[in-house]
Amino acid sequence: MATLKLPSTIPSPSEDCEQLQKAFAGWGTNEALIIQILAHRDGAQRKKIRETYYQTHGEDLLKDLDSELSSDFQHAVLLWTLEPAERDAYLANEATKRLTASNWVIMEIACTRSSHQLLCARQAYHAKYKKSMEEDVAHNTSGDYRKLLVPLVSAYRYEGDEVNMTLAKSEAKTFHQKICDKAYNDDELIRILATRSKAQLNATVNQYNNQFGNAITKDLKADPEDEYLKFLRSTIKCLTAPEKYYEKLLRLAINKLGTDERALTRVVVTRAEVDLQRIAEEYQKRNSVTLVHAIAGDTSGDYEKMLLALVGHGDA
Amino acid sequence: MATLKLPSTIPSPSEDCEQLQKAFAGWGTNEALIIQILAHRDGAQRKKIRETYYQTHGEDLLKDLDSELSSDFQHAVLLWTLEPAERDAYLANEATKRLTASNWVIMEIACTRSSHQLLCARQAYHAKYKKSMEEDVAHNTSGDYRKLLVPLVSAYRYEGDEVNMTLAKSEAKTFHQKICDKAYNDDELIRILATRSKAQLNATVNQYNNQFGNAITKDLKADPEDEYLKFLRSTIKCLTAPEKYYEKLLRLAINKLGTDERALTRVVVTRAEVDLQRIAEEYQKRNSVTLVHAIAGDTSGDYEKMLLALVGHGDA
Missing domain, CATH: 1.10.220.10 (Annexin)
Incomplete structure (x- = not known):
């Protein structure tokens, strides 16, 4: 579920472009107006705005945003505006x-x-x-x-729901064998992760748990300092439970001494139209604080306002 | 250049379907009529015929062709009719x-x-x-x-013409080094073959020739009995000079004691709408006999007629 909020009536792309021009005009930039428009338009609408902007002003909207804005706020707005x-x-x-x-x-x-x-x-x-x-x-x-x-x-994975349980069982065994052998870069292991459908991988991960009594990501913690092993665990998480992967990424980005703004921006911007609602739920469950609250506590100014708008806080 | 010949006026899909039904009707099958229709329609037209056939007869044309025809002729017609x-x-x-x-x-x-x-x-x-x-x-x-x-x-290769000559030179050196080391399954070698654009690979192969005085495929002949090496040479040929690869495939299929019909059919059927004209030119240059002549000498009956129609022999 997306967190993006759209106003009940969407202005035409030319109206939006006119407003954006106003936000850029004069000495200061009207950041609030930019947020009010762009943070409340979906991908197709933003695309239309960019096209219209180019037709009427002969300039790429991204270029104008780039010169009008700065630092983290600029980075968030630019990334968000892209298709x-x-x-x-x-x-x-x-x-x-x-x-x-x-x-x-x-x-x-x-x-x-x-x-x-x-x-x-x-x-x-x-x-x-x-x-x-x-x-x-x-x-x-x-x-x-x-x-x-x-x-x-x-990869161009198959996306149907069909699952081959015999295969899931045998590939769970393969995983277990390779993990026992500490053969974390084994061809078979990589073949399974890189080619099987997500539904099939999910069944394999479940079978692993059933057959061997541990979550596969737990068994992959043999050496907590091993960076590649950490990477492998995250790969499996991204493929089978992306909301958990993103929750952790947000947690680390926010809790870090001096917030990791690049990561924070990337998650919010790339997931706001996809599953940020689900990620926010995971976040609250795991951290006993809402994502909105955590972001508000860790960011400030227009950057904060932009992120909060994308996380669905406040009115469109 | 394709060899497929289309009649000056194409009957409507329903007319074609009616004719096909006539070809299937009664005791014998009218193979000549099937060839006359299907071997002279392009991919989009055959697709339309299959759709129309299903709408009017409630049956997949491929299924009816399958039950009406047999052996090599059947295989060629079925493969050809598929999109x-x-x-x-x-x-x-x-x-x-x-x-x-x-x-x-x-x-x-x-x-x-x-x-x-x-x-x-x-x-x-x-x-x-x-x-x-x-x-x-x-x-x-x-x-x-x-x-x-x-x-x-x-792979989903880039298909533009742009070539990076510095890269071509350095990757030609990589190829040469790996070949000297007999590291034919080296990661770098495979990375280059599997990810670079065909234009870029072509430049690399040319640079190899310039820098080291031999064609790369020649230097890959170190051990003529090595099957994998043969496979690697053909991979490079397919990527940089497919018509040469196909010419050889046809030559071997036709000259084989007891023609390799599967290979012959595959080349004719998959290339007739693409570059079979170019392949036939290569064939004639290399074998001093036209491809039409070679096929006619090595096949017979409806199978021969079907292949010759696809090779562009005779009228549409």
């Missing part, structure tokens, strides 16, 4: 660059999007970077991470 | 089954189709088999073949 596929392409590209490299962001995009969404991100990547996403991921990662990440971003 | 994406899904699925297993067919589909065509085949695979293509390939292949095939079928 989901373009945004994923951008995030994945940043995650393959040396200075902003992040295996985590790549894994997150590969594992939490639907097959169709991931495909659209790969198409947007072609269009924007004149290369393929898997090409850059393969070229810029290495070792065990590469071995896991390349098939994850290349 | 390209469905056909690729079917061929790939057959190639992952134990009795009809073929790493070659999987590689051929992964490497000679456009990114969009391969994606459509993967979508058709979902729809028909309730699984993903890469899932079955990964599950049913092993060793070096699996290591190469899974990323090949999962």
Whole structure:
């Protein structure tokens, strides 16, 4: 469930563009007006606004937002305004660059999007970077991470509900055997994670629990300091219980000494139209405080207002 | 260039269906009429015919063709009538089954189709088999073949013409180093083959030739008996010069003691609407005999007539 709130009547794209122009005009920028408009329009509506803005003002709205705003607020508004596929392409590209490299962001995009969404991100990547996403991921990662990440971003998983229980049982055994052998980068293990449908993987994870008495993610905690093992656990979480993965990501970002704004922004912006409601519920259950409250306590100014609007706090 | 010949005026799908029904009626089957219709309709037209046939006769045309025809002719007509994406899904699925297993067919589909065509085949695979293509390939292949095939079928390559010459030079060096080390299943080598655009790979192969004085496929002939090495050479050929790959496949299929009809049918049927003209030119250049002549000399009956029609011999 999304947290995005839309007003009962949506102004036309040209009205929105006119208002945005007003927000940019004169000496100061009217940030509240920008939030009031953009944080309450869905992907299709924002796309229309960008198109209309370009037609009437001959300039990319993103470029104007970029020059009018600054710091975390700017970053949140820009990421949010992008179409989901373009945004994923951008995030994945940043995650393959040396200075902003992040295996985590790549894994997150590969594992939490639907097959169709991931495909659209790969198409947007072609269009924007004149290369393929898997090409850059393969070229810029290495070792065990590469071995896991390349098939994850290349997957086009089956999305039906059908589950083969015999297969789930046998692949749960495979997982158990590999974990016992500490063969965490084993080909079979990666094959299963990178190619099976999410429904099938879920059945396998359940079978693991039934047959061996522990959650697979628990058995993967053999060495709590092992960074790759941590990564593997999160991959399984992203594939089978993304809301739990995101809850933890938010928790760590918010509790960190000096909030991790990049992570906080990324989760709110990429999930507000998808399942942020569900993530917020997980958050409250786990932290005994609402996500709104936690964000409000940890951020300030226009950045805070933007995030809270996206989390569904207040009126549209 | 395609070899498929269409009549100057195309009958409506309902007229075609009526004629097909006539061809099926009574004691014998009118094979000539079936060829006259189906072998001279393009993919979109055949799709329309199948839809119309189902609407008017309540039966899948493929099922009726299956029961009316037999042996190689039947196989050719059925494969041809399928939509390209469905056909690729079917061929790939057959190639992952134990009795009809073929790493070659999987590689051929992964490497000679456009990114969009391969994606459509993967979508058709979902729809028909309730699984993903890469899932079955990964599950049913092993060793070096699996290591190469899974990323090949999962690729969604960039298709623009842009080439990075610095990269081509450095990756040509990588190829050379790995070949010198006989590290034919090396991660880097597979990464390059499985993720780079075809234009980029072509530049790399050219750079290899320039820098090291030999074609890369020649240097990959170190051990002529090594089956995997043969497979690797063909993969590079499929990616950079598919018409040469197909010419050789046809040559071997036709010259074999007791023609390899499966391969012959597959090439003609899958390429007739794509580049069979170009392949036939290669064939004539290499064998000093036209492809039409070679096929006519090696096949007979309705099967021969069907193939010759698809190769563009005679009138539509």
